[in-house]
Amino acid sequence: MNSDYLYKEWNVSKNAVKVGMIGRVNGWKGQNDFIDALVPLLSEFDNLYLFIVGSAFQGQEWRVKDLKKKINSLPNHNRIIFSEFRKDNYAVEHFFDILVLPSTSPDPLPTVVLESMGCGRAIIGYAHGGITEMIKDGYNGKLVTPGDKVALRKAVKTCLSHNEYVKLGKNSRIRLVNQYSLKKFIGNFMKVYSEH
Template identity: 45%
Template sequence: MINILFLHAGAEMYGADKVMLDLIRRLDKTKYKPYVVLPTNGVLVDALKKENIDVSVLPYPIMRRKYFNFKGIAQYGAGLIKYSNQLVRFAKKHSIDVVHTNTAAVQEGSIVARKLHIPQLWSVHEIIVSPNVMFKFTSRTIAKNSAITITDSQAVKDHLLESGYFKDNTIKVIYNGVDANRFNPGNDSSYLRKEWNIPADAMVVGMMGRVNSWKGQKDFLKAANILLAKHPNMYAVLVGAAFAGEEWREKELADEIGKSPYKDRIINVGYRTDSEGIYKLYDIFVLPSTNPDPLPTVVLEAMATGKPVVGYRHGGVCEMVKEGYNGLLAEVRNPTDLAKKVDTLLSNEELRKTMGEHSRDRLLENFSIESYVKNYSDEYDRLTADK
């Protein structure tokens, strides 16, 4: 039995949360014993308990912007030492063989692995554009303390290599996978049209993602206003909430929507748990991340549901969307071009249908959940081969 300690940056249910949950729930439990320690309570804790996974909550600090000041650095450092020592004791108690650290924002795994002389597998899901000092710091830490670094896209791997701290053979790309049975074209969305008062014949263009500084809600809204003016039978839908403590971003977005002359056809619902039905509701899925997004899980889920995708031409989206085949890519930070690309699909029902079918095909061929789990399992085996 290989005992694995999973450390993660939160307990919500966005991209990195979902893919970790999918991996853990599908590991061969006759061979691997997962122990999960999270820094906070939340829906991810509940989901893990439902799967009978050993999960604990320990408030270890996560590297966030709130610590980017003298007082914050001191608080973070003290918390890092305190809770890393508690994690070391936890790891000893459970005879942990591998530390699996999920996201660059979690630094505690390095201390646990170093003190106990066990390998650390570090999954990186971020492309840190700024501040550069944080990119350099996390890259150096990850390179120094990982037995293997796993990225979820070639875009993330290339970004890490730019730091100068990694050798090419120390980073491996493992594409995330999603459950193609859970997210499929046969899902029901009729209840959402009733709940949100969307006419049966209306077209729906939507996005889903964390409300933050770069997921692109403002660009989506600008593009939506252009499209809503041209298509009176179109509705725009935004799904997602902000980090705790950043609720002002949600208010700011709601205020912007309130200024739109088409606000009656813009639906902003915050965080939802019924993403299966939401993807089915959409005719076109849009993710206009203004910074390069590593490999957004929401795009994979939309693809699995058979939807064409429109995004900006950078980051991992370029590895998921084969332009002209299952979606279209717009100029980065150009809402007008984004609207143009979406309009191409709105105006051509046959093209939407064909690209949607291609999305499903491409997902099954390149981003299957089975390959995702097998690839990680192979790494656990390799790291503990001498056990």
């Protein structure tokens, strides 16, 4: 998948390490937790860029406005990229090195996690909802206590400090193929039907 055009579009250096989230801008997807947790890392890692991709529901555009205002007030805000809804999420998921899912309420089936696993990306998120079935902590990502922004920061920092995200990403792809592929899905259905 060629996602190189995003370097130019977002004015990102080629040696960047890219940590992002994708999701509707609403009251529980966790954009503010993402910012609060990870912005301090921009001072520690000169090549780190943060990305938030998503739009608000009609009538809640104020959430996007508030988010942009918050981002612009922060140090190193030139390395925080906000993009509203896009149709090339597959390329974006390939572009990221780490996907973060900081949903403050449990997300029952976060498909962005499965898609990013398919792209061979490390996943870090709050340990509730469907992500707990998709991510094997320490194998293809890291799960932390919901709402614990310090723990979220530490998990991302560890992945960055030792380039651990590369190994976790490779394992994500393996786990997706072994556990969530179409072949596995059909096989599980056949097994259920054959038992009854």
